[in-house]
Amino acid sequence: MGNHIKSELKKVLGEDLLEFCEAALELAPYVGDFLQSRKLNRLVSRLQEHQDKLKYIQKTAGESKNIELIQEKIGPIVFSDLIEEHEDAKVIYLLNGYEHSFINDSPNESLFINYFDTLRNLRYEDVRMLFYIAGLGDNPFKEYAQESAEYAMSRQIYSKLERAYLIKSASSIAYLENGPEVDESILRPVLSNYGIHFLEFVIEDFDRQKYAEQQKADHLAGEISVRFGAIEEEMKKPVTATAILG
Template identity: 55%
Template sequence: MPYIGQFEQTRKINRAERRIKENSVTLKRIQQLFLSGELSQEFIQEKIGPIVLSDLIEEHEDAKIRYLLGGFENVFIDKNTNESLIINYFDTLRQLRYIDVKYLHYYAGLENDEKSKYEKDSKEEALYLQIYTKLERLYLIKHASTFDYFDFGPESSEESLRTELTKYGKNFVAFISKEFDISHYEESIKDREEPEGLLPKLKLTE
């Protein structure tokens, strides 16, 4: 059905044009960084730029565009030429919904706790548990190995979980969010008390 295909294409173009207008300030900064010549223009035009442009057009959630462009800007700021790493960060962002990013930011200390508002056994609580599992599967967060988690998984208490960002999670959040400082985050979790009921570490015997 050609009319449907044409309509979808027009919708995407209009959406991209609107997003460009709404994020014009960030895009101007990125253009200035691009023209500064700190990074190879060929690297940006041939490798990274097409990925960002494609996601700018295809991404369904407007709220995620700030993280897409924030990551793109950080490529210049950090003079990052590790193509595989950059592409992987954008791949990870593509797998997340905006609400997933908000929960990730909560564990990074950048957002308030929304899940405390949810009633037990509600649909909202079930969604949160699914998001927790998703972030864990993407190696963005990790939890303490406790008997409580062994029995109840992500339904365990917050004190028992003692959730933290993984190494990859810290670097990813720093990539998409300027306000996140890794050293400040590590300092904030340094003196956390060990949760009760830690599983004993297994020792291999010869």
């Protein structure tokens, strides 16, 4: 890593934290003797903003049995994405993944890389929609009319999350015919098994047990709603004398 870059990062991180980050930075693409000033400024700004998180990761790494493996294999991916990622809001999920890489006692290098690949291919609006389906936030598109371009984008995002196997939908004739265009009550989207593991990787404290309990409650509420709907339809039918007499 060039002296100029090292000097700039040292101002932000200090000697100790720079030493922790330097091994990964040395192996990261784009970080050599030359780095565009725009990208260097972006990296410096993000490291400065998340300095406390990086210090916590450094502490976690110091307790890990796999520090060299993670720094050599995963670190360069993380710091490369820190430089290249266009959306600041995604940086914290990138760093959470880096932290969880050190926490895992039996690191699966391919699995971790796959999680980072998945995150890289998601836009922040995609992440917000995933969080909504996971019960971690509001629907980011609820204010838009069905005829709007934003609502159409929400359906495209839904399909994107399905293709990435982060979510899955209830199988129904309506869904098979119309895909994500059908009403959400018919879609009944849930996290896939991969989606649950992915959120555990990129979120600091995702509670899979709480999510499972919420899904069970939602499923029960859905069944009750269907039963009441059937009862209401029956009550709308005219009562005949034959029906009364049996």
